[in-house]
Amino acid sequence: MTAVLELQNVTKRFGGLSAVKSVSMTLNAGEIVFIIGPNGAGKTTVFNLISGFFHPNEGAILFQGKNVTHMSPHRIARMGIGRTVQIVKPLAGLTVLENVMLGAFMHTRLRSHAEGEAAKILAFLQMGHLSKSPARGLPLAALKRLEIARARATKPKLILLDEVVSGLTTSEAMALADLVKRLPEWGISVVGGVEHVMQVVMKIADRVIVLDHGAKIAEGAPAEVVKLPEVIEAYLGPKYKELAP
Ligand SMILES: Nc1ncnc2c1ncn2[C@@H]1O[C@H](COP(=O)(O)OP(=O)(O)OP(=O)(O)O)[C@@H](O)[C@H]1O
Numbered sequence: 001m002t003a004v005l006e007l008q009n010v011t012k013r014f015g016g017l018s019a020v021k022s023v024s025m026t027l028n029a030g031e032i033v034f035i036i037g038p039n040g041a042g043k044t045t046v047f048n049l050i051s052g053f054f055h056p057n058e059g060a061i062l063f064q065g066k067n068v069t070h071m072s073p074h075r076i077a078r079m080g081i082g083r084t085v086q087i088v089k090p091l092a093g094l095t096v097l098e099n100v101m102l103g104a105f106m107h108t109r110l111r112s113h114a115e116g117e118a119a120k121i122l123a124f125l126q127m128g129h130l131s132k133s134p135a136r137g138l139p140l141a142a143l144k145r146l147e148i149a150r151a152r153a154t155k156p157k158l159i160l161l162d163e164v165v166s167g168l169t170t171s172e173a174m175a176l177a178d179l180v181k182r183l184p185e186w187g188i189s190v191v192g193g194v195e196h197v198m199q200v201v202m203k204i205a206d207r208v209i210v211l212d213h214g215a216k217i218a219e220g221a222p223a224e225v226v227k228l229p230e231v232i233e234a235y236l237g238p239k240y241k242e243l244a245p
């Protein structure tokens with residue numbers, strides 16, 4: 001079976017800095033993979049490369065077997081890759097429902113269609129009661145859900161979630177994680193990125209990839225990866241070692 005996403009030795013340099021160094025990864029249909037790593041490890045850059053905002057200096061990116069390495073963000077979105085951004089920026093003047101409808105308009109010109117689709121998605125994300133609220137002034141937890149709803153409305157096969165739980169309380173993060181875990185029911189695979197919040201990763205990731213200074217230093221099941229000395233050293237820190245069973 002063709003992988004949903006494949007990165008082959010992808011490198012991205014900004015001047016003299018290699019932000020992503022020869023990273024390879026594969027994502028299968030229905031899988032949830034999280035990229036973890038400290039500040040500046042290259043997580044957001046990987047998302048920018050997959051979604052076409054940057055193009056790699058070396059390597060290739062395949063989506064459903066097609067080479068998308070040099071495609072524009074617009075084309076990549078149309079092919080079925082949705083994303084959320086680290087800094088949430090909804091259109092504040094619109095309601096929650098209207099924000100989600102913007103995503104739905106990628107596939108329909110009919111307002112009634114877009115509205116029906118958006119309402120369904122908001123119900124799934126347990127935010128139907130906020131449909132008519134302005135996006136302006138929503139609490140962060142609701143903004144993060146709105147980001148997922150907007151991405152979902154574009155009917156992606158793959159959603160990229162950058163720091164989707166950062167800034168949330170643990171209980172908000174765990175509630176959101178439960179929803180993310182269900183995205184494969186809609187035929188959506190997920191690549192998430194987080195700096196911390198290991199609880200969420202442990203709960204929902206099928207597989208974890210650890211980046212450090214742009215390079216992949218480990219990959220595997222979450223419970224295995226967090227035990228690796230090189231991961232503890234580079235990322236989790238001695239505090240984690242003390243907490244680990
Ligand atoms: N557009 C850019 N121009 C120059 N350097 C960049 C650019 N984007 C990222 N970088 C650099 O690339 C490296 C990786 O950054 P990136 O944002 O991908 O890390 P991250 O893992 O997402 O970090 P964080 O946990 O802070 O979100 C950093 O050293 C960063 O300063």
Ligand SMILES: [Mg+2]
Pocket residue numbers: 043044045086162163
């Ligand atoms: Mg980042």
